Amino acid sequence: MSEAYNLLTRRLLRSYLASSTVAVLGVGSLFIFATLHIQARAVLWITAILFVSFLTMVSAELLVYRYHMAPIRRALSESCTEKELRKAYLRTHQLPQLTVLRIMGPHLFGVSVPALSLSAWAIARGDLNLSPSDLLSAAVGAVLVATMHALIEYYLTTTAVSPMLETLIETGEKRGISLSLEGRILVSLRMKLIISLVLLGIFPLILFTLANAIRLAQQNSALTVGYWQWALLILPVSIAISILGAILLWRNIFMPMELLQKSLREIEQGRMDKAVPDPFSDEFSRLIAGMNHMRKGLLERDRVNASLVESYFATLATALDARDPYTAGHSLRVAHYACTIAELSGESAVVIDRVKRSALLHDIGKIGVRDDVLLKPDRLTEDEFEQIKKHPELGEAILKQVQPEEAMAPLLPGVRSHHEQYDGRGYPDGLAGEHIPKLGRIIAVADAFDAMTSDRPYRVGMDKEKALRIMREGAGVQWDPFYTEVFLEWAEARWTREMLLDLTAVTKLQS
Known part of the structure; x- marks a missing residue:
């Protein structure tokens, strides 16, 4: 952890020096010394003022910097708590934004306040040949330089914090703590893109306008009024064009991003049957192609998993029925009848699937x-x-051992309650009417019919007509009247069709 922290501080320092070199020394020095006609003695005064301002800025920045880094330093100790570790992780993510606040706060004011105060004092003494308008231009220039400094360092800091974030995540994993923002957005991409493009578009223009105005004022003050009239026409148009360009570029980037996010939400919800449209011809086209490839892979994986699960249930039911040769195929037939009842009753695909799986395992307790x-x-x-x-009850207890628990939980009511009776005289809980779970009521009808029509060692299975007659008499007493009627209508229609087909075949043979 200490090595990661030292690496972070070194990278932050390099980022600060790089952005300072570009923004402060490059732009600021050019603005001051190349634009203004300053006497040699005034150069010494300006240098001294900048030195004092620099010391004030560094002192103020160091205080704020230490405050910003404090949560990360605390996370270095072996005794840090989970709360401190999470706070350090969040603070590391926040460092780019905090860098901007530090530069636009103690950095900017630490330089500008003492510099402007000392410059005004030197002008009053006659040691600086600058006008109040020059000081105003310098103040505006300081804001511009600080803004460009903040923009550059924001992106450099974003890169610099990556190793520290990886170290914190690894530390959390060792302690069983998952560190993540979980989709939380600290700074939106839209804000970063639009602000960056607008600043990059208008910064050189404003800097040039100010520098040119100062030189004109020093050479010919009469030209200054006309120059500003011209500049105040050009600047708003240029700024508006920069803002419009940034918004148009953002929209061009946002459209494919929104499309990808929508596709991810659909995949998360299990809706993977529709491919992501690809109307793009840039790098986003490659991303969408990858998304569609991933979607196809997930569909194939789900298909294989579904096939494996179906085979698992069917194999388990077959193995169970094989224990008793007299009931071979019982679970498969019950599942077929139960699914038919559920389908004809208008149940959803989810309920039908649960009915099928619960029916296949309804006798697992045996x-x-x-x-x-x-x-x-x-x-x-x-x-x-x-x-x-x-x-x-044994079947329910067995299935409760299957992990994860939520996988089998929807099937348990059908397994436990398939021997409950509508009049409350069933087992194991003596439930009655609508208090019996739906899966139990459906499977009870299917189970009873197959039990009555199957052979047992001590009796021959009854014919279908007799079984259907008994079920009609027991509707509303032993079995749910609605589901019983649904099954009876289907079974009677099915047997009638089979009898007609048999009769037709016999007639053909006789002729």
């Missing part, structure tokens, strides 16, 4: 029933039946 009870060829005793009645 794994916990002893073979001598589950596979008994004769009728069960009362005690043995009580053991069988525990399988819904």
Whole structure:
């Protein structure tokens, strides 16, 4: 951590010196010494004034700088708390903005206030051959120089803080702390782009206008009035063009960014079926092509995962049914009937999928029933039946062990409640009517029909017509009347069609 902090301070110092060299020494010195006609003695005075102002500025800046860096220094200690680590991470992200505030605050005023005060004092003494308008121009020039200094150092600082951010993230990971802004925007790209372009557009123009005005005033004051009339016409137009250009460029960049953000939101919500349109011919076209490639990869991954999950449920149900040869295929048939009921009832695709998976695993609890009870060829005793009645609770307990919990949670009501009866005489909870979960009521109808029509060691499965008649009589008593009626209408129509097909085949054979 200490090495990262030392690296950060060195990079910040280099950024400060680089931006100061360009903005202060380059632009500021050119503005003062190349524009003004200053006597040799006045040069010494200006140099001394700038030196005193420089010392004042450095003192003020160092105080503010130490305050800005304090949270980062505290994070260097081994005993720093999670709160201090998070504060240091945020403060490191904030350093570019704080640099701008420092330059436009203690830096600017630390130079300009003593410089203007001492210059006014020297003019009053007659040691400087400057006019009050020169001081005003110098004050405006100082603001311009500080603004350009802040702009340059903002971007240099943004690069300089990267290693420190990586170090803080690694430190947090070692302590089990995830450091992230989580989408929080400290300075919007729009603001950075527009302000930067406008400043870069108008800064040279204003600097040239001021410098030229000072030289004209020194050579021929009569020309100054006409010059400013001309300048005040040109400057607003130029500034407006800079602002308009910045806004147009931002809009040109913002459109593909908004398109990419919209696509990311759709992917986050699971909507990946639609490709991102690509009407661009610059680098954004490459980004969108990459986005579409990623979307195709995610779709393929989801397809494979869905296939694996479906195979998992079907294989588990088949393995369960294989334990009892007399009920082979029971879970698959129940799932088919239950999904049919859900579809005909107008349930959503999400509910239908839950019905299917819950139905496939509805008897998973029978794994916990002893073979001598589950596979008994004769009728069960009362005690043995009580053991069988525990399988819904056992099934729920088994599925609760599957991680993550939220994956199986929607399926549990169907597994636990598929033996509840509409009149409240079922098990394991004795629920009645609408208090029985929807999945349980649907699966109960499908399970009952398949159980009645399947062979058991101690009885032959009844024919479909008899099973349907029993279910019609039990609608509203043992089974949910709505779902029972939906199933009966579908089953009767299906069996009727099968009988007609069989009759047609027989007729053809006879003829």
